[in-house]
Amino acid sequence: MQVNGCLEGVDSMFKDLFRTKPKYVTVRPQAVSIKQDSSAGLWEKCPNCENLIYKKGLEQSFYVCEKCDFHFRIDVWERLRQIVDEGTFEELHTDLVSDNPLGFPGYPEKLAQAREKTGLDEGLIAGRAVIQGNPCMLAIADFDFMAGSMGSVVGERVTRTFEVAMEQELAAVVFSAGGGGARMQEGVLSLMQMAKTSQAVERHHQEGLLYLSVLTNPTLGGVYASFASLGDFLLAEPGALIGFAGPRIVEEATRQKLPNGFQSAEFALEHGMIDKIVHRKDLRQVIGRILHMHRKGLVPSA
Numbered sequence: 492m493q494v495n496g497c498l499e500g501v502d503s504m505f506k507d508l509f510r511t512k513p514k515y516v517t518v519r520p521q522a523v524s525i526k527q528d529s530s531a532g533l534w535e536k537c538p539n540c541e542n543l544i545y546k547k548g549l550e551q552s553f554y555v556c557e558k559c560d561f562h563f564r565i566d567v568w569e570r571l572r573q574i575v576d577e578g579t580f581e582e583l584h585t586d587l588v589s590d591n592p593l594g595f596p597g598y599p600e601k602l603a604q605a606r607e608k609t610g611l612d613e614g615l616i617a618g619r620a621v622i623q624g625n626p627c628m629l630a631i632a633d634f635d636f637m638a639g640s641m642g643s644v645v646g647e648r649v650t651r652t653f654e655v656a657m658e659q660e661l662a663a664v665v666f667s668a669g670g671g672g673a674r675m676q677e678g679v680l681s682l683m684q685m686a687k688t689s690q691a692v693e694r695h696h697q698e699g700l701l702y703l704s705v706l707t708n709p710t711l712g713g714v715y716a717s718f719a720s721l722g723d724f725l726l727a728e729p730g731a732l733i734g735f736a737g738p739r740i741v742e743e744a745t746r747q748k749l750p751n752g753f754q755s756a757e758f759a760l761e762h763g764m765i766d767k768i769v770h771r772k773d774l775r776q777v778i779g780r781i782l783h784m785h786r787k788g789l790v791p792s793a
């Protein structure tokens with residue numbers, strides 16, 4: 492009886508984690524431009540080379556500086572525009588919405604601000620998509636939503652991405668952007684998502700299905716230390732910061748001067764941590780080709 496009582500307690504605890512969102516139609520914002528100083532006129536200054544770039548031209552250049560190749564941060568809608576076959580993305584798991592399970596002071600306000608800022612209900616969207624004719628399950632994180640940190644809802648959406656992929660025998664593609672790692676306002680419930688998402692990736696792997704992980708700037712902390720680094724293919728955008736603790740923390744902890752480019756995508760590639768760095772303009776084609784090569788039942792031609 493006591494055990495049952497405990498289980499009921501655990502049950503109700505998890506039930507409270509996911510508040511069901513009231514049903515209403517959400518109008519999704521169209522692909523929007525970069526957030527930095529977007530209201531400041533027609534020109535955008537590249538934060539890397541300080542080149543002035545005509546904002547309208549940025550959309551054509553995939554939000555990459557034509558002078559120095561700096562990849563601007565883009566939101567999930569722009570990422571969908573660049574990667575997915577038009578009109579094929581079907582968003583799933585929108586009924587999962589973060590609550591404040593630990594009663595952490597200020598968390599509801601932070602969530603409200605992030606929703607207002609991004610137009611998203613959480614830091615990651617997930618669903619079914621087609622990329623260059625290849626159906627897959629797709630999840631995309633948005634750094635501007637609480638630094639892309641992983642709370643219970645982000646973890647659950649990632650987990651379900653792999654679970655639905657298993658049911659439908661599909662590959663999974665995940666774009667990570669977690670500079671905040673695990674979301675501290677959800678404490679151990681957030682840390683638990685690292686184990687949960689990693690297990691989902693492993694079950695998907697055991698089914699012989701493909702997982703393609705794309706690391707965008709920055710992918711750090713609990714996001715990197717769980718699902719983001721477990722892909723069969725690890726691709727990264729040029730210059731992306733990749734690792735567990737960020738360089739400033741590593742430098743402070745080790746009291747050593749770090750080598751140039753430490754934890755950049757280029758450094759990770761040189762040290763065998765990732766498979767390939769792909770320029771944003773080529774990303775759709777590269778992902779499409781890998782998905783095509785691994786489609787179930789496809790016999791490669793000679």
Ligand SMILES: [Zn+2]
Pocket residue numbers: 537538539540541542556557558559560561
């Ligand atoms: Zn530049």
